[in-house]
Amino acid sequence: MLQKPRGTRDFLPDEMEARRAVEGRLREVARRYGYREVCTPEFEDLELFTMRSGEGIIEEMYVFEDKGGRKMALRPEITAAVIRMYINESKVAPKPLRWCYYADCFRYERPQKGRYRQFWQFGVELIGADTAAADAETIMLASDMLNATGVTYDLKVGHLSFMKNLVRDLEPPMQRRVRAHLDKKDFDGLNATLESLDRTELAASLTALVNTRDLEEAFEIAGTIPEKERVEQTIGSLDAAGIKYSLNFGIARGLDYYTGIVFEAFAQNLGAENQILGGGAYRLAHLFGGDDVASCGFAIGFDRVMVSLGDTQARKDTVIGLVCTSEGRKRAVEVGRAFRDAGIRTEMDLMERGLGAQLQHAAKSADFAVVIGQREAESGEITLKNLKTGEQKTLGLREAIAEVEARGSC
Numbered sequence: 330m331l332q333k334p335r336g337t338r339d340f341l342p343d344e345m346e347a348r349r350a351v352e353g354r355l356r357e358v359a360r361r362y363g364y365r366e367v368c369t370p371e372f373e374d375l376e377l378f379t380m381r382s383g384e385g386i387i388e389e390m391y392v393f394e395d396k397g398g399r400k401m402a403l404r405p406e407i408t409a410a411v412i413r414m415y416i417n418e419s420k421v422a423p424k425p426l427r428w429c430y431y432a433d434c435f436r437y438e439r440p441q442k443g444r445y446r447q448f449w450q451f452g453v454e455l456i457g458a459d460t461a462a463a464d465a466e467t468i469m470l471a472s473d474m475l476n477a478t479g480v481t482y483d484l485k486v487g488h489l490s491f492m493k494n495l496v497r498d499l500e501p502p503m504q505r506r507v508r509a510h511l512d513k514k515d516f517d518g519l520n521a522t523l524e525s526l527d528r529t530e531l532a533a534s535l536t537a538l539v540n541t542r543d544l545e546e547a548f549e550i551a552g553t554i555p556e557k558e559r560v561e562q563t564i565g566s567l568d569a570a571g572i573k574y575s576l577n578f579g580i581a582r583g584l585d586y587y588t589g590i591v592f593e594a595f596a597q598n599l600g601a602e603n604q605i606l607g608g609g610a611y612r613l614a615h616l617f618g619g620d621d622v623a624s625c626g627f628a629i630g631f632d633r634v635m636v637s638l639g640d641t642q643a644r645k646d647t648v649i650g651l652v653c654t655s656e657g658r659k660r661a662v663e664v665g666r667a668f669r670d671a672g673i674r675t676e677m678d679l680m681e682r683g684l685g686a687q688l689q690h691a692a693k694s695a696d697f698a699v700v701i702g703q704r705e706a707e708s709g710e711i712t713l714k715n716l717k718t719g720e721q722k723t724l725g726l727r728e729a730i731a732e733v734e735a736r737g738s739c
């Protein structure tokens with residue numbers, strides 16, 4: 330028997346309904362903040378992803394050559410593609426642009442619970458606003474979106490300039506290596522790297538920076554940073570808005586394009602793969618042939634949110650099982666159409682089963698049975714049976730629809 334590819338999942342209808350419900354809540358919050366959806370291709374020129382992050386990232390991607398000999402990659406994330414699209418299509422549009430997406434990404438990772446090779450992100454990109462207000466609003470949106478899903482999480486906010494200031498006199502590749510160690514909380518690796526550079530004195534201040542949760546203390550450890558005022562304003566706005574977060578200057582972010590504020594959220598009830606959101610301020614446009622433009626955004630790891638929510642997302646819509654005898658079939662088709670026109674999910678027997686078997690099936694799959702036998706076909710009325718309570722009524726079609734609408738999903 331053929332199986333699905335490693336690291337991918339099939340989603341049955343119950344799961345899809347639960348996913349769509351959560352997706353809908355995320356969309357609604359994004360809409361309220363003025364974000365409009367965009368869509369980019371599933372695959373892009375490989376260069377789009379290697380330009381900033383180097384060839385090393387190829388290890389983590391699905392890379393292939395198309396029939397024209399072009400090197401392509403399935404997108405491992407969507408930010409780079411959105412900025413490419415912005416340069417191609419919307420460079421001159423009034424700023425800021427507020428764009429969001431819900432789309433699948435592909436990473437060649439070792440699969441485990443919460444870590445997949447195909448996974449979905451709900452992300453936003455705020456393009457062209459380079460202010461503390463922009464940074465703060467993006468974090469507020471992140472917090473509101475996660476709240477709308479119902480997950481319980483910890484939000485951590487940091488700023489790269491602190492860490493960058495401490496390692497500013499290292500060569501850029503070494504700065505990146507230090508960041509990578511900190512991103513992975515790999516302190517042994519950090520110590521080894523600093524030793525090889527003969528810079529072990531940095532270990533104490535980097536460790537202190539990673540451990541402090543206090544802004545003033547972080548300024549003291551990192552020394553004067555040019556973004557001080559902006560950081561203070563951003564944090565001030567978050568406090569004024571009542572956002573729940575903790576400061577964490579150890580956030581280094583795995584992707585290489587971040588420049589300023591960075592933030593991550595962690596689900597409280599997940600194990601190793603508990604990061605459910607990551608983002609920050611970044612600059613990418615100049616790499617892709619556009620003018621330099623400041624952006625800020627984040628992506629929610631949708632699958633991890635769903636794992637965190639567990640099986641709490643029960644089906645919401647009311648289902649009608651339309652049950653009829655052969656004499657009632659013509660009328661049942663009309664009745665079915667009327668229920669569907671009223672927006673009610675209605676499933677008619679297509680198996681030519683007897684009335685009893687149809688009712689048995691309806692009891693398993695529906696909330697109400699609408700029964701149309703010869704008597705109903707002649708009288709124009711229908712029998713409505715509430716399958717949860719067993720209560721049964723003979724009603725006119727309009728009344729029956731009103732009754733179902735009033736009862737909701739019981």
Ligand code: HAM
Pocket residue numbers: 405406407408436438443444445446447448449450452453454583584604605606607608609611625626627628629630631632633
């Ligand atoms: P990222 O942190 O690489 O950031 O991914 C965002 C989120 O996607 C993660 O926090 C995690 O929840 C989820 N995720 C990542 N890899 C996997 C996987 N293998 N399986 C399941 N979920 C996964 C970005 O991708 C940036 N583009 C975010 C951003 C947008 N920054 C600015 N704008």
